[in-house]
Amino acid sequence: MPLRSAQWYAGEDRNAYIHRAWMRRGRPADAFTGRPQIAIANTASDLTPCNAHLTAVAAAVRNGVYEAGGIPLELPVLSLGETQVRPTAMLWRNLAAMATEEMLRANPIDGVVLLGGCDKTIPALLMAAASVDLPSVVLPGGPMLTGTFQGSALGCGTDVWRLSEEVRAGTLSAEQFARSESAMIRSDGHCNTMGTASTMALVAEALGTIVPGVAGIPAPDSRLLEAAHRTGRLAVDLVAADRRPSTFLTKDSFHNAIVTLAAIGGSTNAVVHLLAIAGRLGVDLTIDDFDRIGARVPVLVDLQPAGRFLMEDLHRAGGLLAVLREVRDLLEPTARTVTGRRLVDYLDDVTVWDPEVIRPRSAPLVPEGGIAVLRGNLAPAGALIKPAAASPELLRHRGRAVVFDSIEDFHARIDDPALDVDADSVLVLRGCGPQGYPGMPEVSNMPLPRKLLARGVRDMVRVCDGRMSGTAYGTVVLHVAPEAAAGGPLSVVRTGDMIVLDAAARRIDVELSDEELATRTPAEATIAAYANPKRGWERLYVDHVRQADTGADLDFLVGSSGSAVSRESH
Structure with a gap:
């Protein structure tokens, strides 16, 4: 089979000459033949x-x-x-x-x-x-x-989340946190x-x-x-x-x-x-x-x-x-x-040298730890949860929604002492999907309210149309599709609605009737928080990105071209 590069380099015409000459730069003549x-x-x-x-x-x-x-x-x-x-x-x-x-x-x-x-x-x-x-x-x-800090191994990313929460909880000083920075990488x-x-x-x-x-x-x-x-x-x-x-x-x-x-x-x-x-x-x-x-x-x-x-x-x-x-x-x-x-x-010829790190099937870290796909009236096209990173007692949970319209809204209010939130609440963050942000950022593992951290709370159910870092942990329902900005039900959830998670049943629902969901419309603040780029890549992305349940690719890029041939020029 002839080499694809021969389309450029083979022959004695002007185009082949140009292609070879400009690439020659010390290479031997046979660099372009076969x-x-x-x-x-x-x-x-x-x-x-x-x-x-x-x-x-x-x-x-x-x-x-x-x-x-x-x-x-x-x-x-x-x-x-x-x-x-x-x-x-x-x-x-x-x-x-x-x-x-x-x-x-x-x-x-x-x-x-x-x-x-x-x-x-x-x-x-x-x-x-x-x-x-x-x-x-x-x-x-x-x-x-x-890397190590104070005698303990540091997990890149994971320990950033852990140590930063301890600072917010008041159990680790800001000075110690800063000192760990040079050891992390x-x-x-x-x-x-x-x-x-x-x-x-x-x-x-x-x-x-x-x-x-x-x-x-x-x-x-x-x-x-x-x-x-x-x-x-x-x-x-x-x-x-x-x-x-x-x-x-x-x-x-x-x-x-x-x-x-x-x-x-x-x-x-x-x-x-x-x-x-x-x-x-x-x-x-x-x-x-x-x-x-x-x-x-x-x-x-x-x-x-x-x-x-x-x-x-x-x-x-x-x-x-x-x-x-x-x-x-x-x-x-x-x-x-x-x-x-x-x-x-x-x-055939591989060996597990440390069964503490690579567990045998008879003693797994988690018996059933794959990523679970949830559906329900809150995620008609699906959402994900990673049970291995979640708190087992929260994998079946019913709680009152506390809703944030954007990551900026979240940052502005999460540590407000007057925020009406408790350990049983479900934190809901929207406007973070492929279209809404845009780009689907890693914000689903929301930091917990400072006042709850001070009481010893270290996990809550969180629901979001964005992603989270693979280094993160917690009971997080993410990749909710359709996202809020695409008209998904997440766009009309209100603070006070009851959210029900049942990971074993593969369900994530809001306790609202179909009729109630159909009559609700997004609040002005919700819509105002969605991305609305005017030009460049962001505009192209928002206009053509697909939802998370299909991979968030652009609609015109899906499917192989089936050809590596380029049109001739010169």
Whole structure:
């Protein structure tokens, strides 16, 4: 099969001359004849601190590509730093995917290595690869090493939420809190908890897009560079085999990703990302699949925020493949990986080295810990809850709604001593969905009222149309769809309405009749809080973003293009 790059470089005409001459710059003549051109789509950026080390990782990939006979071409792509960009990195996930797709399609590239780490970068890269359908392999940047403070390990993200609540409760001084800051981030790499970054790396491996055994290698570990070299070599082989995402990413692949998500106690954000990736491929995946496949899978990985340990411990204990060995009977055995081999073929020779970190099936961290999909008159298109991160006694609860129209409204009133709220109340935050904010920010795990924290309350039922960080915890009903800004029932809930959560029955309801719900209209303050951008990407996003239950992609990006061909120019 002729190389795609030959469309640019082959021949003796003026266009081929221009393409070769401008790229020559010291390369030998045979660089353009029969040698696969491998892009290294690199999300390294100083403003994406979790990905800043990927330039060094890219150098190891380059060596592997060269060694295998390819030509490596580093391609900086749009990078999203979860902790830095405002209002939320999720606002630009679709833009990053679209921009990467267009650059891969526009350039003389035969295959691509996708370098990601921080939360949105791996999902965006996979969405792009699925759409352009060039031979592609993901290389995750890996988690950071474990930091310590006052003799205890720090979970990146999770301990930020915990320590900040203790400051608000008056049990930790602001000075001690500030002192922990320099210990929180010990090294290069993304969050060391089972947050979205770790979750998406592990899930991407289960999906088959990463060389098995690579996801979870800590960022400073020299074995990551070894894996990078090996991945560069594989990228050249993928071109020769014409092994594109569409040739191995099937419904069975997503089945295995969902089993993995449950077994590792992964982030709820993986749901919206996997739905978006499946949508690009044309794979029929719904939120109900997450409940059907994963809800009763035991959580075996004892990591924060659901457990005790951190990603460095998971790697030491045997890594993802050791986890999957424990749930092998739940996996679809035919699903293949980017290497051409089946995922289950990699499970024969793995060992669990620490059964405290990776629990056996006979002694799980949580017997049924997958993400549960809720429906009811408050979420007709569905909502999510992560039982493993919730308080068991709150998974069935009835309480009076205390409603906030925006995150700004919430911040302005949550610590007001006069706020009519108690431990049984249900905090409701709306206007935080894909359209309403816009971008669906990670605000669903709302901080609790200061006056309740002072009384020892550490969890309450919370309901929101936004997301929450994978490093967060609590009894949080999130991704409520349709969102308030799209006319969902959440838009007409009032303070004082009774909210009923029954996770076992998969229900989230407001105690109002259908007739009452139908006659209510949103308050002026509710509507005024919705996003109303006038120009640029935000305007395009609000006009075209779909709801959370389908992956929050843009409507005109769903479905693979089925072609990596670009129109000729010059």
